[in-house]
Amino acid sequence: MTTDPEKFDLCILGAGPxxxxxxxxxxxxxxxxxxxxxxxxxGTGVKWGALASKTMWELAKDYTIASKTDRGxxxxxxxxxxxxxxxxVVTAVKEKQYQMLSQLETFAHGRWQGPGAVVYLRGWxxxxxxxxxxxxxxxxxxxxxxxxxxxxxxxxxxxxxxxIAVDQTRIFDSDGxxxxxxxxxxxxxxxxxxxxxxxxxxxxxxxxxxxxxxDHQERVIPYEDEDVxxxxxxxxxxxxxxxxxxxxxxxxxxxxxxxxxVLDFADxxxxxxxxxxxxxxxxxxxxxxxxxxxxxxxxxxxxxxxxCDSDGRVREHIYAAxxxxxxxxxxxxxxxxxxxxxxxxxxxxxxxxxxxNMSTVMFFxxxxxxxxxxxxxxxxxxxxYRVATYSNALLPRAIAMRASSGFVKIIVRDDESQRILGMRxxxxxxxxxxxxxxxxxDQEKNALNVLEAMFPHPTMSESIQECLRLLLNKSIxxxxxxxxxxxxxxxxxxxxxxx
Numbered sequence: 001m002t003t004d005p006e007k008f009d010l011c012i013l014g015a016g017p018x019x020x021x022x023x024x025x026x027x028x029x030x031x032x033x034x035x036x037x038x039x040x041x042x043g044t045g046v047k048w049g050a051l052a053s054k055t056m057w058e059l060a061k062d063y064t065i066a067s068k069t070d071r072g073x074x075x076x077x078x079x080x081x082x083x084x085x086x087x088x089v090v091t092a093v094k095e096k097q098y099q100m101l102s103q104l105e106t107f108a109h110g111r112w113q114g115p116g117a118v119v120y121l122r123g124w125x126x127x128x129x130x131x132x133x134x135x136x137x138x139x140x141x142x143x144x145x146x147x148x149x150x151x152x153x154x155x156x157x158x159x160x161x162x163x164i165a166v167d168q169t170r171i172f173d174s175d176g177x178x179x180x181x182x183x184x185x186x187x188x189x190x191x192x193x194x195x196x197x198x199x200x201x202x203x204x205x206x207x208x209x210x211x212x213x214x215d216h217q218e219r220v221i222p223y224e225d226e227d228v229x230x231x232x233x234x235x236x237x238x239x240x241x242x243x244x245x246x247x248x249x250x251x252x253x254x255x256x257x258x259x260x261x262v263l264d265f266a267d268x269x270x271x272x273x274x275x276x277x278x279x280x281x282x283x284x285x286x287x288x289x290x291x292x293x294x295x296x297x298x299x300x301x302x303x304x305x306x307x308c309d310s311d312g313r314v315r316e317h318i319y320a321a322x323x324x325x326x327x328x329x330x331x332x333x334x335x336x337x338x339x340x341x342x343x344x345x346x347x348x349x350x351x352x353x354x355x356x357n358m359s360t361v362m363f364f365x366x367x368x369x370x371x372x373x374x375x376x377x378x379x380x381x382x383x384x385y386r387v388a389t390y391s392n393a394l395l396p397r398a399i400a401m402r403a404s405s406g407f408v409k410i411i412v413r414d415d416e417s418q419r420i421l422g423m424r425x426x427x428x429x430x431x432x433x434x435x436x437x438x439x440x441x442d443q444e445k446n447a448l449n450v451l452e453a454m455f456p457h458p459t460m461s462e463s464i465q466e467c468l469r470l471l472l473n474k475s476i477x478x479x480x481x482x483x484x485x486x487x488x489x490x491x492x493x494x495x496x497x498x499x
């Protein structure tokens with residue numbers, strides 16, 4: 001039954017990380033908020049994406065460390081059960097979901113006595129016009145919501161592969177991989193982007209599955225420098241992953257007890273691989289089809305995204321944040337966008353939303369982190385640079401951890417400024433160390449500025465210190481003594497690479 005519209009200051013469509021953050025920020029501003037979610041609270045960022053996959057990654061990492069025999073101990077009869085792993089992941093997901101729900105209940109309209117409040121509606125919202133949303137409630141019936149402002153945070157969904165049906169039984173996408181009932185003996189992953197490589201890492205680390213990884217590009221993580229891509233490939237192959245480059249998926253033939261994956265290669269030959277399960281991971285598309293955006297005068301571009309201005313505004317009072325926009329589909333990006341959009345719509349103090357040096361972490365084994373420019377981008381912009389690579393094999397903390405595979409690679413401008421331009425790092429704790437360089441890049445610091453500080457010992461952060469010292473020819477260890485572990489190069493637009 002449709003009821004008369006209830007008026008809100010803000011209606012948010014989607015209760016993933018972005019929508020949730022926007023709702024709480026609006027409550028902080030004393031506004032009355034309606035938060036609409038058709039599926040589970042937390043969205044992809046919690047249930048199917050970042051939190052779930054990283055929980056699984058942590059478990060796989062712990063398992064492979066426990067399996068090692070080079071640390072003075074040996075775990076006998078070490079076993080792993082997929083259902084138990086899945087239950088642990090679900091427990092982690094629910095822990096975060098109930099934290100989010102508990103806060104919504106605390107600030108629920110009619111209960112919270114302070115300024116601002118939220119009404120959380122479980123259901124699918126669609127625009128009736130530019131000022132009203134109709135919500136098909138999960139429990140049945142409808143509710144019409146009127147609001148002064150709207151924020152679209154409905155996220156994304158896995159991109160389908162043409163003519164390949166994902167049944168979430170034997171052929172999965174990243175939203176359905178937890179429906180596996182057991183570790184597959186053989187798993188084919190289609191797509192060697194970050195998500196595909198992360199799941200290849202996870203299943204390889206558990207040691208129960210032969211993993212195949214297929215992609216149309218010539219190398220994995222192709223947007224990074226070749227040394228980073230090669231490092232990721234090498235570590236995957238060391239874990240037993242078979243990588244197929246420059247190939248296209250033609251079809252998947254379903255047999256009673258297995259699947260036959262047919263791959264076509266750029267040189268004209270084809271290969272058939274027998275597997276038990278397939279994970280299709282070829283990107284994600286905006287999840288906006290059900291919103292009836294035309295009724296609000298909004299039309300996505302050809303790729304299905306919403307065009308926003310720098311403040312996230314799609315049209316006068318309607319904003320968007322997260323995966324529905326053209327910015328990178330990351331949880332932290334969605335949160336920052338939605339927080340800024342709320343501050344802008346309610347004219348709260350804010351600064352321009354810019355991400356010049358956004359840091360990212362790729363959860364491989366070891367993990368890889370990135371911030372700022374890489375060498376390819378420096379060359380494209382014709383920026384003269386120096387780059388040094390310092391291996392973790394020389395770092396006391398990494399040696400102590402028995403985890404010396406990895407490196408730090410720092411790029412500085414090759415002029416008097418010596419400004420730090422970018423960093424790539426692999427190994428333990430890179431998710432923490434990368435942020436220090438991100439802040440330094442934002443502050444336009446140079447190598448000498450950083451070396452004025454004393455780094456704690458023994459820590460992984462010392463690799464940053466030694467890498468910068470290497471750039472200035474002040475490192476304790478020299479490339480002449482360790483040519484396989486240390487390197488330094490220069491490039492200029494006029495001369496190219498300089499010896």
